[in-house]
Amino acid sequence: MSTNLQRVPVQEAYDDLLHRTLSRISSDLGRLIYLASTRDYNSGNYHHEGLADRFSEEVARKALEDAHRGFFYRVSGQSLEDLAEELEIYLRSSREDAGTFLRTWHKLEPYRIAIPTDVDPTVERLFLCNVRLALAILRLRQEPNPLRQ
Amino acid sequence: MISGFGALILAVLLLLLIIVWVRAASTRREFPFTGDGLRPSDDKNLNACPPEFVSRIFGDDDIEFISRLKSSQLEKLFRQERNAVALVWVQQTSSAVRQIMRQHLETSRQSEDLEFATEASIFLQYAQLRFICAFLFALIDLVGTQRLRSLAIYTVNLTERIGETQRAFQLAAQTREISSARSS
Secondary structure (H helix, E strand, C coil), X not given: CHHHHHHHHHHXXXXXXXXXXXXXXXXXXXXXXXXXXXXXXCCCXXXXXXXXXXXXXXXXXXXXXXXXXXXXXXXXXXXXXXXXXHHHHHHHHHCCCHHHHHHHHHHHCHHHHHCCCCCCHHHXXXXXXXXXXXXXXXXXXXXXXXXXX | CCCHHHHHHHHHHHHHHHHHHHHHHHHHXXXXXXXXXXXXXXXXXXXXXXXXXXXXXXXXXXXXXXXXXXXXXXXXXXXXXXXXXXXXXXXXXXXXXXXXHHHHHHHHHHCCCCCHHHHHHHHHHHHHHHHHHHHHXXXXXXXXXHHHHHHHHHXXXXXXXXXHHHHHHHXXXXXXXXXXXXXX
């Protein structure tokens, strides 16, 4: 009963997050990275000031967690072609030099922090594999010679 | 005295066993699980991977896209990465199946009226799944994920079926327990 009562505000907070914040981000990969950035590195808890003000800290946390997991599964299930496209959109939105961006992502693997806790281990591995491949594809498009035969 | 053909079969079996063992060891190193293949206190890992992701891992779409890019290095990287994901999936499936069987044995021990047909069906499904997992482990690197797609889909379906059989068995055992407690 209490779980059902709580689900309604969580769903409302989720919809609010989707329409007010996430709709402004141009790609699912960007949304995923944004949601991961709302998670505290030390405690693993999610925080969003505006959402917590409109609902409650607890409800906002749960909505962010659900959204993070949902977008993670969505991005992980994308085809490589779509993910490479998403990565390119994200790269352009970062306004960083493409070469620097690709080198940094290849070296530091910052996308690892985009993985929510308690996700399916195979999907987690698929996500990492696909991002690495998408990076290699963009590097190939950037500098055709190194990866071409 | 073993004939030449027998010796060849033995050698192939031994080679397959070594491949399975080496793959299992390297996958564990790369993806540290606990002894029975599961992360501690993580119940979600008891479930099999969602089928749509298995279709993606063993599907053709991504390799066709990679082939269009005409880079042998990229193709090589793709095969390495996908094979590694597929091996993790095999290990996860194998762990999930072992866990289902453990739950079944626990329920069976507490149950007084076991049905031979149900027990035989669960055991056969279990044995089949363990064999397929070992087979997949050995073959993924040798033949690639795309050629094993049908077998992977079959494994997903069979894992779902053994899980459902176990759940139905557990539910029946609980119902019997409740009704016997009420009647006594």
